[in-house]
Amino acid sequence: MKKITIEDVAKRAGVTKGTVSAVINAKKWVKATTRDHILSVMKDLNFRPKGIARNLKNGVQEKSIGIIIKDLNYPFYTAIAAGVKEYANSKGYYVMVTSSEDKHEQEKAFSHLFSVKDIKGTIIAPIVEGTSEIEHLFRLKMINYPFVLLEDVKGIQANVVTIDNLRAIKKAVTYLINTGHKNILHFAGPPSSSHTHERIEGFRHAFSESTLAFHKDMVVSIGSHYEESLEKTKKYFKNKNKKDYPTAIVCFNDQQALAVITALKELKIKVPDEISVVGNDDIYYAQIYPVPLTTIRAPQLEIGRKAAEILIRNIESSTLLPNEKVILDTEFIVRESTKVLN
Amino acid sequence: MKKITIEDVAKRAGVTKGTVSAVINAKKWVKATTRDHILSVMKDLNFRPKGIARNLKNGVQEKSIGIIIKDLNYPFYTAIAAGVKEYANSKGYYVMVTSSEDKHEQEKAFSHLFSVKDIKGTIIAPIVEGTSEIEHLFRLKMINYPFVLLEDVKGIQANVVTIDNLRAIKKAVTYLINTGHKNILHFAGPPSSSHTHERIEGFRHAFSESTLAFHKDMVVSIGSHYEESLEKTKKYFKNKNKKDYPTAIVCFNDQQALAVITALKELKIKVPDEISVVGNDDIYYAQIYPVPLTTIRAPQLEIGRKAAEILIRNIESSTLLPNEKVILDTEFIVRESTKVLN
DNA sequence: GTTTATAATTGAAATGTTTTAATAAAGTTT
C-alpha cells in the first residue's frame, strides 16, 4: 500500500520524472506515442499527482479564502456566504464554505484544515458556549493567520463583524410596547451563539426602559430549528390557559418564527389577531412567505462583504494590522405578522 | 515584497529553522525566553508558515472532499451538500462546499483548485450548456482525480448520481391528466441544467402516451430564480385572455413554483381552485410553506450520501474503478396546490 | 556525408517546511 509518486511512474514507463511532469502539465512537446504510454502507465498505477508538492514549487496562483458557518441549510448563513463570495470574487479570490454544525470539534478542525491547505484566510461564525474553548483561535493568531469572526468571542482580540443585537431587539420590543402589547414573550435561541445571549439582554433592557416589568419566565428556550421549535411551541401552549396567552412573541430567528406561526395555526390561534409574531434575520424565505413576517433585518450580504473586505485587507498586508470591529445596524421591518393593539 | 520563510525568521531571531519550527508546532522543549523572542520576530515579519510545505513532509492526516454546487442559496443544493457531509463525516472526511453560480469559468477553476489543494475528490453539479465545455473534466480523468457528477454530461464517461427526471415529470403530468386537467403548461428552467432538458422531454412524453396533444407553446421559459420567475409569470398572464388560462402548471423547481403562486395571488387568480401548481425538488422551505406545495420529491440527502459513497470508494481504491451510474427515483407528493377536476 | 535546426528528453537544483540524529550546555548524582 505504498504511495505512488511521479518517480514510480517514470521508472515503470522508462522515462524520467521530467517527462512525466510534462505530460501531466500538458506540455506540447512530448511525442504522442510516449505521451500515450505514460498516460497508460499512470492509469495502471492509478497515479494521482500530489497537488501539494506541485504547489510548493510555484506557489498556487489561485487565491482563496474560507468561511465556516454553522448551518448550510439556514439561509441567514448562506446569504452571508453569498456576500463574502461577491466581494471576494471581485478581488480575485475563490471562496470555500464549510459548516461546523454547531460543533466545536468541527470548527476547530476546519480552521486548522484551512490554514494547512494554504487557504489565505478564514471567516468564522464561532461557537460560543459557556466556557468557550478558543485555543484554536489563539493558534491562528500565533501563526499570523488572518481571520474574521462573525460573533464576539470573549477572551480574544480579533477582527469582528457583527450586528447590534441589543439595539435590534430593543427596537422591536419597544415597538410592541408602544403599540399596546403588555404580555410579550421572547423565544430564545441556542446557548452556542452569542446572539442568543445578546438578544435576551436586549429584551430585558427594553423593559427596564418602559413601565412594564421584566420577569424571567418571559424568556423561553424553544430551539432554533424548525421541527424542534414547532414541537416545543405546541407543548408550551397546550399547558397554558387561554387567558395567559401572550399578545406577542419575539423570536430568536425567522426559522423559529415560521415554526411558531405554523404551530399556532395548528392550535387555531390566529396570527396576528390573537398573537403577534416577530422574527429575526429577515431570511429570504421569510420574505416570500405568504404571511409576510414582521422581523428584524440583519444586513446579511453586507455582513459578508464587510468581513471579506477586512479579511482580504489583512491577507494582502505585509505588516500585521490592528484588529477591526464593525457593528452593523439592523432594520426593524413591520409586515403582517404583528398587530397594533391601541 | 519577497515571501517570508521560516528561514528569514530563524536568521533574524538568531536561531535555526528547526527551533522556529518547534515553536510553531508548540513543542514543549523550547526555552520560554527564546520562544517569546521567536514569536515576536514572527509578528514583526508578519510571518505565516506555508501550510503546503508542512504537509509535504508527513502527508496531511486530514482527509477532505469538495462539492461544487450551483447556488449556495438554493435549499435543494444545500440539502444535497448536507447528505454529502453526513456520509463523508461518518468516514472521517471533511467537506468543502463551493458554488459555481452557474458559471462555467467558476466550475472549471474550482475543480482545478480542489485537485491542486490536495482535496481528495470532488462532487460536481455540472453546468451543461449547448456546447458544453468539458476539457476540465477530461483533465481530472487524466490525472485520475476522483469525481462524481450530479448530472449527466454528454461526451464524458464518469461517475454519475442523478434522478430520473423523465419519469418524474411524466408521473406528475399523467396525474394531472387523469384528474381531469386538459390545459397544462410547463414552466421550464435554465438551459445550463440537464434537468431542464430532461424535464421538458418528460413533459412531452406524458402527452404522447395520452389522448391529449402536445404543442410547443405549452413549454414556457420562465427562469428558475424567484424574482425573475415572479416577473415573467405576471407578464405571461397579463397578456392572456382569462379563457386561455391553463388549469395546471408544472414548474421546473419549487422556488419557481413559490414565485408562480405568489404571482397568481397578486393577479387574484386562486391556487389551486383556478390553477393548480406543481413544484419540483421538494425543498425544505416549500414543505413549511402555508399552502403546502404539490411537488416531485427528489431524495436530496440520498443523492448526497450516494455521491459521497461512490466518491470515497474511488478515493480509497488503489486501482482505478469502473464508473458507476446511479439514477434515484423521485416521489410525486400531492399536497394542496393542486385540485382534482373530475 | 556533414552541418544545422528543431524536437524530445534528461538530470540536477530548487521549493519551505518537518523530522531525525547529533551535539552542546546545564543540571544531577555519585
Place this chain on the structure above:
DNA sequence: AAACTTTATTAAAACATTTCAATTATAAAC
C-alpha cells in the same frame, strides 16, 4: 569532579513535484 541525564539547539536529510539548462535524437538543408 567524573559520569550520567536532561534540556536546548543545530545541521542535514527528507518530502514530491516543477523548472531550467544541458544533452541527445531526428529531420532537413547544404
